[in-house]
Amino acid sequence: MPAEMTDSSNAPIKVRADNRVYKAPLFGGALPIGLGTIRLGLRLANGRGSSPGAGWPGLIVAVLAVVVPLVWFAGGLAVRRMRAGIALENGVLSVRDRWGRLVLLTLESDVTGLHHVRIPVDGHKDRLVLTSVDDTPLVLDTRLWEEEPLRRLLGRLAAPPAQAPVRQQGMLTWPQFRARFPGANVPWRQVHFGWFTALVVILAIAYIAFFVNLSYFV
Known part of the structure; x- marks a missing residue:
């Protein structure tokens, strides 16, 4: 049916959420994210200089440190796609x-x-x-x-x-x-972008420090 006929009728119109804006940087950064994860995992596993490595737990923890936020992010996009409209x-x-x-x-x-x-x-x-x-x-x-x-x-x-x-x-x-x-x-994060960025940086540093130390206690 031509768009003009559809627009002039009383047919229902439904608009679904489009997540391409969010997915594009994720897909674009897939390679450096993967390489960074491997590098971090090997460093935690083998250590560096006088710092002892954590062995296999260090590699596993490093992978989880990256996978957990990615799964959370992807899950959020899936929920938005299903429920927003x-x-x-x-x-x-x-x-x-x-x-x-x-x-x-x-x-x-x-x-x-x-x-x-x-x-x-x-x-x-x-x-x-x-x-x-x-x-x-x-x-x-x-x-x-x-x-x-x-x-x-x-x-x-x-x-x-x-x-x-x-x-x-x-x-x-x-x-x-x-x-x-x-x-x-x-959204608050858009109105106060400077404060939001600072908060994200602080939380990211704390998150990385937590997982780096966790690898030695697993």
Whole structure:
């Protein structure tokens, strides 16, 4: 069926989560991660200089130190793929986050605007803010959703009966953003990227130190 016919009908539209943004750096770094894991494992197993090696436990612990966070990360992506979603069915728009929690439930006709903004976060700054009559503004990173279904969804919302206006808001400072979209939620790690980075570095150092010492007590 042509896209034009689908868009003009009342057929349900479902948008699934797209994890390619997260998976790309992981796949790109697979080789150095693997080589780094082997090098770390051999160093813990054989020791260096006057430092004695931990033997096979050191190699096993080094592999686990890398595999555990990778499994956790991959599991998080799988959960998001299964549970996150946007749906427009029978005139009702619903959005679920990565944990399957309902973060927006509103009538299609109650959508009041589709606002394209740029906010002062690290990296990709473009966001789409969806406003409605009674609900808190919802902030979406469009890169994290399937492109074609999302395009059709936004086209439907901009057409009758919703006729939600599409506005280009440009770059907004945090005070401007909060004043224009009160209650809109942006993850803490994006708002306070410097503090988040420092926390990650500290936790990574502690994590590595824990596993290095663990190898000598296994």
